[in-house]
Amino acid sequence: MTEQTMEAMPPDTGDQPDREERSVGTAYLAMIGFPVGAHRWYLGHTTAGILYVVTFVLLALARFAFRERVEADFAPIWTVAVALVVAQLILDAIAIPRWVRRDPEAPLPAPLLILLAVLATIFVLPLLLDALGAVFTAVFGRDRVGRQVAMMVIAILGVPLVLWGYVVMVEHMLRHLTEVWQRRVRPWLWLAPGLFFLYTFLVYPTYGTIRRSLYDRAGDTFVGLENYEWFFNSPNTLIALRNNVLWLVFFTGISVVVGLIVATLFDRVRYENFAKTVVFVPMAISFVAASVVWRFMYVWNPPNANQTGTLNAIIVALGGEPVDFISTRSINNFALIMVACWVWVGFCMVILSAGIKSIDRELLEAARVDGATEWQVFRRIQLPLLAPTIAVVTTTMLIFALKTFDIVYAMTNGNYDTNVIALEMWSQFSFNQYGRASAVAVVLLAAIVPVMAYNIRQFRRQEEVR
């Protein structure tokens, strides 16, 4: 910043160089907004005109008032404002003249009032955020917490407000349609925001990932299936594939079988709730925290030193040699799988236990009266009746097995042949190999989709039975 510009500006504002530019932009907006508002005023919509002009003047004033707080980016507001102006012009061109001709004295149509209210909310939100941020800053000192609290308040109040405005507006618009068309159009308008978010956050990224997987590292050359070729030929990814198979079989198998055993046995004891709680508690621990806990469990020390790892302490106390669970290739994958099972058995147990509870007690009693042993009751009555629940739990676990990431990343980072597909995707991303990372993601997606589809179908069938 040169000395001249420093002098030209008020000395105490701590000016940003781009501030002027932005304020000019806001002034332009006010200039566009004002005639549009004035035009509406002229047409007889006094309320609309006043609202319009006031909104823009307020916006411009607020922009100047809060110019020290340049953190909030005002560009999106301009986008909204321009859209508003264009919308107004379209309305003026198509709709308003008809209304004006029919009844020039008519008050502002309700949908427009609401539209303005919604837009005003969108306008005012960031300004409010800034204002609240300033207030909180004044209260809490120079801390970002204030801003975050303000942000939270606005999110909690503002988002439902905007959605409410949207729904009300949709209903007002629908009034102009015949009933047949109302019925045809209403669900789509109600769904529109949801579909919009679904498209933005699910459909488009999926499409983008698939497309990206067909391009090279830089993303500008089409390479066909080269990234997939790499995936199925690189030793690292093949090890990852093998490990995912291990995860699929052992993680799913152990957690479902243990969950089933625990659920069945606990169903027959008096302290059932306490026992179930104990098994369920690890569910509340994040994978990364569980990994840290188990790293301590698995700690290895030289044979002559004190064993600080719980498991090795036990092994040595029993006269064995300490085992490095993390780096010994024949067991490390199972050591990692055990951590995941420890976390997830509780989940399997709870779902299966609910399934067991839903079986009619009289069926079991009848079997027992007929002389069935407990094993026969379990094998011939409970198990077949539980089959749909077991299927849902198993497929859910299969999906978790396929997308395993946290435990491997936190415990070994894929070293010592413990890599898995999801971690490989992350690694390729961190190597700036976006094409390969996308290809891994697509493979993972392709593996998960059929399981997912089966899972949902099974779940629906189970719901129907109930």
Place this chain on the structure above:
Amino acid sequence: MNVSKSLRRFWRFVALTSVLVLVVAACGGDGGTTTTAGGVTTTSGQSGTTEPGGTDTTAPGGGEELGGEVTVYGTWGGAEEEAFRAMVAPFEEATGVEVQYTGTRDINTVLSAGVQSGILPDLAGLPGPGQMAEWAQLGALVDLSTVIDYDTYVEQTSPGFVELGTVDGQLVGVFIKAAVKGLIWYNPNVWTGGDLDSWDDVVAAATAHEGAEAGWCIGLESGAASGWPGTDWIEDFVIRQSGPEVYDAWYQGQHPWTSPEIRAAFEAYGEAVANSYGGSQYAIATNFGDAGQPLFTDPPGCLFHHQASFMAGEFFPNYPQSPQPGEDFDFFVMPTINPDFQGALTGAGDLFGMFNDTPQARALMQWLVSPEAQQIWVDRGGAISGNNQVTEYPDPISQKSAEALARAEVFRFDASDLMPEAMNAAFWQAVLDYTQNPGQLDSILANLDQVQADAYGG
């Protein structure tokens, strides 16, 4: 219902729907009304106006009252974060600028994503020169020669560091802190032979390991970065056995891993592992920070520990035996191996770059490169300044490290940090694999060659 009425209804519907669509579309672009600090604030008004400041750095920021804030991301946490905060405290006081520091271990991921999305801090500690060069080529980094006084910086910084921060003729990274690698730490109460200046003597002493259970202490565990201490070993062998030319070609991807030079370095490292406390299993399972503990145990576990200068600042003092610098631990620089490459040294440093050109960021950058600022960090112990005007160190060990850096005839940056991320990660993994299975060196090196052919593609 007549035709004209339903037509009118139709038109009203079309009009309102189009408004709705526009609003939704506008809101769609609205996701970022509250972009986080430093978000998309790119500036244009400042082009061409170069700050003449930097000459008068005694007052941080030239003593101007600026206000506002500057966001900084770095890898420092704990004691290092405290040191950084102490370093910027006088700056904040003098300029009124608030420094918003965020420490993250995942700086590479955070900044990579930021370079793609545009959401970046004003200043950041960069993961390494390799990654820095990639970002500079994408135009994400500000040319610092327009920010700091370039001539003063060149004068006060070793040419190696200036060169490492320069990409395509632009200075995009500066060093505010340095570390010397390839130091051999010992406990003077156990190893009484003092500083050695011949590698053969070191090997002889380690092989005899008189008074200790083994010659070396090695620890490779470091979370997701496990293996890096071994890469330091290998780099130190490459530069001392085969010289800077091989070293440069190697990290640039032009010298194969299967070559005799690199193989010799791996094998020399393998000999140290074979003569280390607890053997390869200990090396794999032990955290690099804790690995030196057997130096101080009774009976001593090992004679020597190969690690960078930062051990003196953050790790040794926190051991349960609370060893004292000079009395309980001391070091000598890993001696020359091939006399053709006398005085070769490797090291590393914390690179700092600028993503958003704001007056506050400029002022902070000017402060950070100044000797006054760097003295603050150095005074807290364990760190070496990148600025050669900083000559006062709080303890003899730091002083000795700084002198070693100043004395180095050939200085090279940590090679693995200069390699592309994929090569670096493969190198870490290779060290772990080799430590575990020395017999598989052939296939490990062949695999590294394969990664090399792939990773440098750009």
